[in-house]
Each structure stands twice: as structure tokens, then as C-alpha cells.
Amino acid sequence: MGRLEGKVGIITGAVRGIGRATAERFSAEGASLVIADIDGDGIEKTAAEIREAGGNVVGQACDVSDAASCEATVKRALDEFGKLNVLMNNAAYFIGKVTVEDVDIAEWRRAIDVNLTGPMLMSKFAIPAMRDAGGGSIIHVASQLGSVGKPMRSDYCSVKGGLIQLARCMAADHVGDNIRVNSLSPGPIGTERIFERSGSEEAAQQESGSLTLMGRVGLPTEIANAALFLASDESSFMTGDDLLVDGGYNAL
Numbered sequence: 623m624g625r626l627e628g629k630v631g632i633i634t635g636a637v638r639g640i641g642r643a644t645a646e647r648f649s650a651e652g653a654s655l656v657i658a659d660i661d662g663d664g665i666e667k668t669a670a671e672i673r674e675a676g677g678n679v680v681g682q683a684c685d686v687s688d689a690a691s692c693e694a695t696v697k698r699a700l701d702e703f704g705k706l707n708v709l710m711n712n713a714a715y716f717i718g719k720v721t722v723e724d725v726d727i728a729e730w731r732r733a734i735d736v737n738l739t740g741p742m743l744m745s746k747f748a749i750p751a752m753r754d755a756g757g758g759s760i761i762h763v764a765s766q767l768g769s770v771g772k773p774m775r776s777d778y779c780s781v782k783g784g785l786i787q788l789a790r791c792m793a794a795d796h797v798g799d800n801i802r803v804n805s806l807s808p809g810p811i812g813t814e815r816i817f818e819r820s821g822s823e824e825a826a827q828q829e830s831g832s833l834t835l836m837g838r839v840g841l842p843t844e845i846a847n848a849a850l851f852l853a854s855d856e857s858s859f860m861t862g863d864d865l866l867v868d869g870g871y872n873a874l
């Protein structure tokens with residue numbers, strides 16, 4: 623306990639799934655948090671539940687594809703807690719399985735806006751605040767599919783590969799500010815979304831869990847643990863790196 627004591631963080635896309643699990647873990651480790659999501663009612667509810675468990679957390683309605691919304695989210699952290707040390711870009715928009723030939727162009731653009739431009743925008747406004755705080759840690763949540771291809775997933779593989787590259791370039795640009803930038807690449811994780819997509823938890827284990835060496839999907843808490851490492855000073859020699867947590871999905 624206390625591995626993020628005194629730190630202030632923002633986590634996007636935190637109503638449920640990996641974002642929520644990470645918000646719970648970070649707050650249990652002493653961080654004060656702004657949790658942000660396009661689902662404004664949902665994020666207020668999640669924030670209230672984490673506060674009931676003792677967390678110092680506020681909810682913020684935010685569309686990460688909108689610059690003003692990202693700026694307001696960073697401002698909220700400064701207004702509420704006076705500084706910013708950690709940013710986890712976790713929010714994502716999913717368009718489902720489709721080829722480039724068949725994809726709806728507006729849907730493709732939305733996926734790029736939310737999943738790649740969103741982390742850039744959040745970072746753009748967070749960096750000056752982190753510099754003022756003497757440094758910080760930015761985590762882009764990518765995917766094991768950022769390093770390999772998959773049929774019918776052109777948009778997803780492209781943006782996640784883009785996020786791994788974004789982390790490398792931002793790391794180079796801001797090493798002098800003591801701001802570390804890494805990507806975190808989960809393999810298939812058992813979130814509500816995955817269970818809904820597959821139809822049930824059992825079906826998700828068969829469909830996605832079977833693709834890992836371990837023969838199961840990961841737990842959201844297993845990604846939260848990795849995010850905690852990247853957010854904390856324990857990962858002080860990591861920047862521009864991709865932390866793959868995929869149960870061996872990409873090993874072969």
C-alpha cells in the first residue's frame with residue numbers, strides 16, 4: 623500500500639473494465655484521481671463507489687477526441703488536487719470486425735480520433751502540468767495487437783501500433799522534463815465488453831483465452847498491476863518502452 627502516495631493522476635475510460643480496475647488499484651495505493659469518461663452518468667457513479675471505498679476520486683465527463691474536453695479534464699485535476707503526476711490514456715472506441723474495403727469511413731475516422739488523437743490531446747494538455755510538478759508518467763494503453771496483425775482488425779491494429787510509436791516519440795521529446803512515456807499492451811482481458819462481445823464469459827474464454835499460452839483471458843486487475851508499476855517510481859528506468867502483458871499471446 624502507498625506506492626502512489628501523494629501522486630495525482632488522470633485515467634480515461636474508467637467507468638468499467640481495465641480503467642475502473644486501475645482506478646481502484648491506484649486509489650488503494652494512495653493516488654488522488656480524476657477519472658474521465660464519455661459516459662458522464664457512469665463516471666459519476668464509478669467515482670462515488672470508489673469514494674465509498676475510501677478513495678480520493680472525482681468523476682469528469684470527457685470526450686477524449688475533443689480538445690476542449692481534454693483541456694478541461696487536466697484543469698479539473700489541477701483545480702481539485704493542485705498538480706498532475708500520472709496520465710493513463712485508456713479510453714477506446716471499438717468498431718468491430720471489418721475489412722478496409724467494407725469499413726464505414728466515418729467509423730474509421732472516429733476510431734482514429736478517439737484511440738490515437740485522444741491520447742495525443744490528453745498528453746498535450748497534461749505535459750505542461752507534469753513539467754510544473756517536476757515530472758510524471760504517461761501510459762498509453764495499446765494492445766498485443768499493436769505489434770502483430772489480425773484479420774478484420776485493421777483499425778484497431780493500426781491505432782494500437784500507432785500508440786506504441788507515439789509513446790516512443792513522446793518519450794524522446796520529454797525525457798528532459800523528467801516525463802516518462804510508455805505503452806502498456808494487454809492481451810485478451812476479461813472485461814464486461816469482451817464478455818458481451820462473445821456472448822458470455824465461457825464463450826470469451828474459448829474465443830480469446832484459447833489464443834494465449836496460458837489458455838485463459840487475463841483479469842482487469844492483472845493489467846491494473848502493470849499500470850501501477852508504470853505509474854510508480856518503481857519503473858524509473860522505463861521510458862519509450864512497451865510493456866506487454868498478454869499471457870503469452872505474442873510469444874509464438
Ligand SMILES: NC(=O)c1ccc[n+]([C@@H]2O[C@H](COP(=O)([O-])OP(=O)(O)OC[C@H]3O[C@@H](n4cnc5c(N)ncnc54)[C@H](O)[C@@H]3O)[C@@H](O)[C@H]2O)c1
Pocket residue numbers: 634635636637638639640641658659660661684685686687711712713714715736763764765766807808809810811812813814815816
Ligand atoms: N479487454 C481487452 O481484451 C483489451 C485487450 C487489449 C487492449 N485493451 C485496451 O484496454 C483499454 C480498455 O479496454 P476495456 O476492455 O476495459 O474497454 P471498455 O469498453 O470496458 O472501456 C472503455 C471505456 O472508454 C470509454 N470511452 C469510449 N469512448 C470514449 C471517448 N471518446 N472519451 C472518453 N471515454 C471514452 C467507454 O465509455 C468505456 O468506459 C482500451 O484501450 C482497449 O483497447 C483491452
